[in-house]
Amino acid sequence: MLLRTASRRVASAVLVTPVPRAKAPTRGLRLRVVDHASQSAVPPDAVTAPEAESVLRPLYMDVQATTPLDPRVLDAMLPYLVNYYGNPHSRTHAYGWESEAAMERARQQVASLIGADPREIIFTSGATESNNIAIKELEAAIRPDTSLVSVMTVNNEIGVKQPIAEIGRICSSKKVYFHTDAAQAVGKIPLDVNDMKIDLMSISGHKIYGPKGVGAIYIRRRPRVRVEALQSGGGQERGMRSGTVPTPLVVGLGAACEVAQQEMEYDHRRISKLAERLIQKIMQSLPDVVMNGDPEHHYPGCINLSFAYVEGESLLMALKDVALSSGSACTSASLEPSYVLRAIGTDEDLAHSSIRFGIGRFTTEEEVDYTVEKCIHHVKRLREMSPLWEMVQDGIDLKSIKWTQH
């Protein structure tokens, strides 16, 4: 009885109702169903597979190759795909804390099954990777004539865009390999690996509204770029990355990329407008606010502001119903402020006062207005509590004070 109900639940969960391609992002349930009948080269039986649930299929006797998902496992995963989507390494808000709590609960479950201490369990992308970690070689074979330039396309902290096309041109003329980490750029700004002469590119799924745990690497074929496989095993992915490819995850990555291609221009226009609105409103209402990063070569969706005389983490605590991030030392495990801000020459006290606002495809104008209003209110309040603000109001030059070190 219970088993039959379980299988019915699986069937209903798997059934995909084809929906016409949504024009604007919808609030509430953030699942986007991509109608893959239209453009992709996917063979027709893939489209009709859900309907085939009702038709007789073979008994499955190949559990050594793979196993179906237990419905109770799906139940456990689903909330973390729909609602509790925080990054477990985000230290500054509830989304991150609840994700981290779930990760640690899972670690305990794995450990108790094999009688181990949870501290002895490390998560990976799969067993093949785990095998490789276990027997990893420390020396990689590097030929003397190999050299590589690696640059981020869009910086994740301040949103600055690097001049990728120029760097590509220089590398190509000097016969040097060019790699770029495009995690924050793919699907947000136009990229072309041939125009920009990119040899290697890293792509992340969960940065472009796709699932976590999956990413991709672009490796140029003409002229051929040879890479050394990090993990060996069954030779999957042309021998460059062995390990079972996780179908649900890569389906998600592919759909995310297709959607991003369709929505890129609209998203960029909308996000630019919202970013402009946020910055203008804040700068007009508060003095002594600095935007970190070149304002011209900048991706609009990543705004990093320093509010002088107010410490970043205290502002995050005050803005408790908005999930934000800060470059302040207090929010990092090492108590060191952001290395990015230090690299662009930001004063240390302003580095402690920085907040990063992220605007995305699903951010609404109401959310921006609410955040701006709360931000202005709490910055004013925290400045009233700040001895530095008081000194500046009294006309004291903070740089002239001899501070105590402890």
Next chain:
Amino acid sequence: MAAAGAGRLRRAASALLLPAPRLPARELSAPARLYHKKVVDHYENPRNVGSLDKTSKNVGTGLVGAPACGDVMKLQIQVDEKGKIVDAKFKTFGCGSAIASSSLATEWVKGKTVEEALTIKNTDIAKELCLPPVKLHCSMLAEDAIKAALADYKLKQEPKKGEAEKT
């Protein structure tokens, strides 16, 4: 037989099914930054934020920390003729734990004598606010602020004594 199987299945299901995620009240070992409600309370319901007259003989001012470190606390005490602290005010540039530590410090020094206030330890502050290990330095700075304010007050009393001796 079926009932036993169903029972086992139900137990397995409830073991696997994660309970509704609730933020734990206290996480001492986990690295996650949790704003303990006591810490948040000091920001949302501030007490003793402000300034006393720096030039007054009965006011001791302690200014500790540095903006480059992300932590600056100013703590002021007002002492009556009998050596009892009757008022205290603070202002802090720092994280939530730093604000709460200095706020708590002003609450604790009020009503104490100058000697009693010297006994306030950072470990007591940290325990009261349930500060995680990574935030202990905030409570240490609050203790430094109290001591700096008391030292400043004592210094202000010295010339008075010297003058009394001279005459």
